[in-house]
Amino acid sequence: MRKSFGKRLLAVFAAIASGFGMLVATSVSADGHGNYPERPITVICCYGKGGGSDQAVDAIVGPAAKIMNAKINKINITGGGGLNCLPEFLQAPADGYTLLQHIDTLTSRYVEGRIDLNAVSDLEGLVIMNVAPTMLFINADDERFQTDGVPDFDKLVEYAKQEEGKLTVSNINIPMELISMAVVENHFGFKSRQVLTGKSGERFGAVIGGQLDVLMEQPGDVSKYVEGGRLKPILALWPTRFENFPDTKATGQDYGLDWEPLLRFRGMFTKKGTPPEIVDYLAKVFAESYQSEEHQEFVKRKSLDIVDSFRSREDTTKILEESLGIYAEASRELGLPVRKGL
Amino acid sequence: MEDFLFGTQQLFTDPIGILIFVVGLIGGLVFGAVPGLSLLTLAAVLLPFTAYMSSTHAIMLYGVIYVSGVYGGAVTAILFNIPGSVENAPTAFDGYPMTQQGHSGKAIGYAVTCSAFGGTLAAIAMMAFTEPVADFAIKNFGPVEIFALVFFGLAVVAGIGTNSIAKGWLSLLIGLLIGSIGSDPVGGIPRFNFGTLYLHGGVHFIPLILGFFAVAEVFVQGLKLARGEYAAPRVSVSYPTFLEFWKMKFVVVRSAIIGFFCGVLPGIGATLAAFMSYNEAVRWSKHPERFGKGEPEGVVAPETANNAATGAAMIPLLALGLPGGALTAMMIGVFNLHDMDVGPLIMIEARDLVWVLFASMFWASLAILLVGVVEAKGIVNLLRIPFPVLAPAILVFATIGAFALRGNILDVYTMFIAGIAGFLMRRGDYSIPALVMGVILGQIGEDTFSRSMVLLDYNVFAFFTEPISGVLIAAGIITIVMNIIRHRELFGKYYAEFTDENA
Known part of the structure; x- marks a missing residue:
């Protein structure tokens, strides 16, 4: 009895081994720039599953995998406001097989001296x-901040001033959001409480459930709640009103806030030292992936066309360099720490 | 009812649908049972392929994998002390001791039946109350209430798996300390990482549970073998009797309610459900000292709850678009792949699809009874493999599981360090369940405590001004006091020794 069991076990191992051998043989013959990619690529996403970054990775990686005829695995390493993922990425070799998806936090955290990783160099x-761009949203049933069913930011400001420090904002611990909120508070002359979490479900749910008053978020990430009648936009942090939200007042047009708004950008990165031909190839693949029909549908569905969402490899470097200066200036104005030499 | 019948009809009159249902059921059972692979691995691997399926098939597949995968992890937890995934960890606390006592069949029987019961009950509730329940949970359970729930859980846990309340508390505190390694959950401020990159992201939970459970167990049994004290676990396929099940009725109902409720809370999911229901089983038991040593209620409670949580997690997902855990978050990806957004409109825009999903999860829960029994009867025979063959196999599987997590060899080292620590803790009668719960509940607790403080003006006493949190915190404090009173003789003895020494 034991012998027959042993033989069966041996047969199973033999089958697994031959399957593995076939898998290796197939992957070696995969088409790409030179031999790249010879094996699956891993993308490290620094924010939670189901959130804006996670969806952005899925949308760009799907067509990219088809273009390269390669498998791209995504892992989400969350926490620390998007910084907990960095050790994993930095420990990986600079060979183009481990990519990083990250956002403007890379530059803003460098500016404040929290991390030493300079995205530019x-x-x-x-x-x-x-x-x-970023907007403020309220619970669609919250009558305190509406006039005849239309969100009224003036009412919100009035409440925030009357009940000083009581207004609660569901936010994330990322300088872009925190600085933007501080700019709004300074301009309108009120203070609010920032309740921070990186988990998008909890962040959105807190306002949808009526536990917190205001949500600071990018419109595309919450479009389904807006369309579903759970959230309403109350302020656009932008010079002019958006075509998609003509009734929502804008900080510039309606309130005279003369300020270059900070933008949420999400990009793909690899380590410096990655072979140049692989960097070129990946940049071309992602550019092609961005233009694919599949990705364009995503861009439209998520309202990511409010401003042009695409930046090429060269423009990516440019936006990173510019944002170092923008964050340094904004942080100085708000009295926040700024890295020496910036 | 009409909608449910429609969903069932759609499911069973479509040959490809039936095939996907069966594949999902078996795939979930197998992947859920292999440590390190888990149902999430299967779900992640399948995600790109769902683009080629119809939207109904793709969503239904994930619903079925969710239900069967959560059960699958119980089997190796019971037989080899290797939880297939985190939500099965509490099942190992008592399931494995039952195996060692020759009751593996009963333990698996309880797990199969209770998983099926919990899953079925949650599926029925999911069909009946999706929108109102989601609204209630979202409106009434914020960080303040969740922290209070975690505090209550931690207050209970110190008494599990040890004869000494002091060692239980020490184990719990070590768990909390391990959970705080890395960086704080809100501000990302580094702490206890000794300047290493690896620890900056915190100690991952999977290598820890593989080490504390699987590796430590191999060491413990290996020592017994070396000393000639090893007794192979007796293979048993005897299932619990109806009377034995009937005695568990209160545990089952209570755990199903806890599981359902935890599953509804966004971001919490089946893991908290399993741990909280285990805590409650200990707290309500007339014999809490039996837990951690082979108490059937310790298997019944987490297995009922973690499967109840699967159905419940669909409620915030479908009604509000809020994922309850990693797998439900992947389901959002599947919906997106098919150009659909989950949320309040889903019941209008894709009503048929939702009812096929509900029906498939209901039938998958029932199918676990049949498939699970067949699987369990075969798999208990693995215990016939001699320990000198089984031990290296367990170590190899555990090592693969730890490494496969994210391809980092340091996770393997962590697993073995945890294994050695677990071995020494067991020899010293310290509580591994308390330590493990300290790690997982501590992380959730710290995150929610930080946010609660902002909401409560940094006034800890304000927890008592909110009705739900006030009751839960008070119950936690009462539990701690009761534990101290229960062990007053022990404290008295220590106090006497201390005063004698210092007199």
């Missing part, structure tokens, strides 16, 4: 596939 930017 330590990374190769491959593409920026999301560039999005």
